[in-house]
Amino acid sequence: MSRRPVSLSRHLADGGSIPFVGSIQSKSHSSPLLSIGLVVLGAILIIGYVYSNSGGANVEVRGVSRLGGGASCTLEVLQALPVLKKAYGDSSRKVLHVGPDTCYVVSGLLKEEETEAWGIEPYELDDVSANCKTLVREGIVRAADIKFPLPYRAKSFSLVIVSDALDYLSPKYLNKTLPELARVAADGIVIFSGFPGQQRAKDGEVAKFGRPAKLRSTSWWIRFFVQSSLEENEAAGKKFEQAAAKRSYKPSCQVFHLKAYP
CATH class of the missing domain: 3.40.50.150 (Vaccinia Virus protein VP39)
Incomplete structure (x- = not known):
């Protein structure tokens, strides 16, 4: 079954629904490389979360x-x-x-x-x-x-x-x-x-x-x-x-x- 796309802005507003968002905000004084690494890791996890809820499996039913x-x-x-x-x-x-x-x-x-x-x-x-x-x-x-x-x-x-x-x-x-x-x-x-x-x-x-x-x-x-x-x-x-x-x-x-x- 097709599902509505996940609203990333809503999850961000929830404060901590997306992994590592709170860490990024609380450690703004960290080095640029560390911040970039956390952002990339968070993006990967977000993509995985969205895909897992978008019907990547069992297409015939979710379609x-x-x-x-x-x-x-x-x-x-x-x-x-x-x-x-x-x-x-x-x-x-x-x-x-x-x-x-x-x-x-x-x-x-x-x-x-x-x-x-x-x-x-x-x-x-x-x-x-x-x-x-x-x-x-x-x-x-x-x-x-x-x-x-x-x-x-x-x-x-x-x-x-x-x-x-x-x-x-x-x-x-x-x-x-x-x-x-x-x-x-x-x-x-x-x-x-x-x-x-x-x-x-x-x-x-x-x-x-x-x-x-x-x-x-x-x-x-x-x-x-x-x-x-x-x-x-x-x-x-x-x-x-x-x-x-x-x-x-x-x-x-x-x-x-x-x-x-x-």
Whole structure:
């Protein structure tokens, strides 16, 4: 996940947050060479500190954007993959992920044994990584407007996972998109949605998605699923909860387990 750059001026103002700053200030009478040496050493430590907090490791996870300035449900999918695999078993062998930053999720899924994965990016693929460009070139990931029919045959995937996408759709378009997700799924659908008040859309996100995220309550979603003739997948939901408890994993997004259409 991308993080805000560390503010060096703020740390300096804290008085001692950056190593050796206090020493430099308190020993102003020291020789110039000693002062220069301490400054260089402090700069090296600062660079190391900034890099360690900028995501130098685990790029696939830290590269996920924080939509709307809050928690990313796409990041939540990455964290939940082992739990989903336990809950869905064989149904997690052929997966379609729908949502922003889908390249990261697809890359994570492809690392799982005996797992096929595809992805749909609902918005423009801007400033993507070299790995994402490869996935797009191979047809594994594609950009498609989910307000229109998905470019797949019925029951093409055993499991469809959606994150950070439905929150930006009005009920008018949800009425079109949800049936499409159910159409291309053979076994089930898993929806990751933000909690009300969890995120706040910035100008950049509004410009990209056309509207701010409309985060709905659990009861709102349940009513909408019923209206769309989508049934809760209680068996998968219970297995997910059991697997999550064993791993001490608590989702920071709402997770809904739905059955595909017969």
